[in-house]
Amino acid sequence: MASLCVGGHENRPVVLRSVFTIDRILGLDGPDQRTVFSKLFRPWTDSDSAQNQNRFMSASNDNTGEKKVSQENQKYSKPPSETYRRALNWYIGRRPRTAFSSVQIEILENVFQINCYPGIDVREQLAQRLHIDEDRIQIWFQNRRAKQKRSHRESQFLLVKKVFTDLQERKEQ
Amino acid sequence: MASLCVGGHENRPVVLRSVFTIDRILGLDGPDQRTVFSKLFRPWTDSDSAQNQNRFMSASNDNTGEKKVSQENQKYSKPPSETYRRALNWYIGRRPRTAFSSVQIEILENVFQINCYPGIDVREQLAQRLHIDEDRIQIWFQNRRAKQKRSHRESQFLLVKKVFTDLQERKEQ
DNA sequence: TTGTAATCTAATTGG
DNA sequence: CCAATTAGATTACT
Numbered sequence: 001m002a003s004l005c006v007g008g009h010e011n012r013p014v015v016l017r018s019v020f021t022i023d024r025i026l027g028l029d030g031p032d033q034r035t036v037f038s039k040l041f042r043p044w045t046d047s048d049s050a051q052n053q054n055r056f057m058s059a060s061n062d063n064t065g066e067k068k069v070s071q072e073n074q075k076y077s078k079p080p081s082e083t084y085r086r087a088l089n090w091y092i093g094r095r096p097r098t099a100f101s102s103v104q105i106e107i108l109e110n111v112f113q114i115n116c117y118p119g120i121d122v123r124e125q126l127a128q129r130l131h132i133d134e135d136r137i138q139i140w141f142q143n144r145r146a147k148q149k150r151s152h153r154e155s156q157f158l159l160v161k162k163v164f165t166d167l168q169e170r171k172e173q
Numbered sequence: 174m175a176s177l178c179v180g181g182h183e184n185r186p187v188v189l190r191s192v193f194t195i196d197r198i199l200g201l202d203g204p205d206q207r208t209v210f211s212k213l214f215r216p217w218t219d220s221d222s223a224q225n226q227n228r229f230m231s232a233s234n235d236n237t238g239e240k241k242v243s244q245e246n247q248k249y250s251k252p253p254s255e256t257y258r259r260a261l262n263w264y265i266g267r268r269p270r271t272a273f274s275s276v277q278i279e280i281l282e283n284v285f286q287i288n289c290y291p292g293i294d295v296r297e298q299l300a301q302r303l304h305i306d307e308d309r310i311q312i313w314f315q316n317r318r319a320k321q322k323r324s325h326r327e328s329q330f331l332l333v334k335k336v337f338t339d340l341q342e343r344k345e346q
Numbered sequence: 347t348t349g350t351a352a353t354c355t356a357a358t359t360g361g
Numbered sequence: 362c363c364a365a366t367t368a369g370a371t372t373a374c375t
Contacts, residue, residue: 094357094368095358096357097357097368097369139358140356142362143357145363270352272375273351318367319368349374350375351373353370353372354372356367356368356369357368357369359367
């Protein structure tokens with residue numbers, strides 16, 4: 001048992017570098033320790049404050065002492081401090097996933113068809129109507145736009161690919 | 174072209190305000206004719222692969238509604254019928270399950286011990302080394318982290334339970 | 347049946 | 362706001 005991810009809280013893990021084939025895990029020994037961060041605002045962690053009436057599940061948002069993960073080993077492409085922040089985030093907690101009802105989704109979708117960049121006023125109205133925080137609605141639209149964009153990109157790709165293969169087939173004949 | 178977002182780029186869709194109120198949309202019961210074909214990117218379904226039984230789908234791959242509903246229903250009612258599930262699965266198309274070799278798994282596990290959040294570079298290297306798509310590697314780590322979390326949660330639960338029963342036993346004596 | 351690869355999407359973070 | 366990513370929940374395959 002026990003969280004294999006815990007590399008070691010204090011200092012860099014005493015890794016047996018020669019053992020792991022992947023070329024010592026890519027020279028990840030950037031010990032770049034970073035310091036602590038400002039406190040994050042997470043009202044849903046302390047006290048209840050659950051104004052998410054439609055959160056049927058969220059079986060357990062435990063965050064109970066989720067460990068600090070292998071922080072020093074990240075060697076991320078860009079942000080050095082990200083892992084620490086993430087580790088910290090696990091302690092502090094993450095907003096429990098909201099589960100929208102199908103009715104709510106339907107309405108959101110309908111609005112999305114008409115305007116996928118609803119202003120604050122529309123969002124506020126929706127929030128009131130659907131009993132969802134305006135925050136969540138904004139996030140929903142954000143994610144929805146991302147989804148749409150993704151789909152569009154992918155269909156474009158398929159189209160190009162199809163044209164290409166069609167051409168190739170014609171050649172073979 | 175293609176963009177379904179009406180009134181998008183201006184921050185304020187001024188003109189539409191009066192026409193498309195939320196009430197209006199709520200009562201929107203028309204044919205709805207939504208044109209968001211959810212083009213999921215499934216390159217393994219087209220092409221002349223052996224398992225292209227899912228060739229006919231083309232239209233209405235819109236699972237966004239269906240899926241959500243079924244998820245909700247499961248909380249309160251019996252799971253959808255087997256036939257329904259099968260039918261759904263038939264045309265949804267899903268990447269064939271990848272089977273990793275034991276060697277691949279071993280290496281992945283080793284890396285996971287050291288860093289369970291490998292950045293893009295590490296993943297890319299792994300992909301190259303193990304001859305697996307980087308995508309699959311990312312998914313693997315995702316699932317691996319979920320597994321770890323799950324097991325941690327379970328052990329915590331058992332611990333609490335044990336303490337509880339111990340207390341109870343002591344009382345009974 | 348179990349374990350886990352795959353999927354979908356809400357939430358987070360940084361830019 | 363977007364882009365990339367993670368977590369959480371679930372589906373489905375071996």
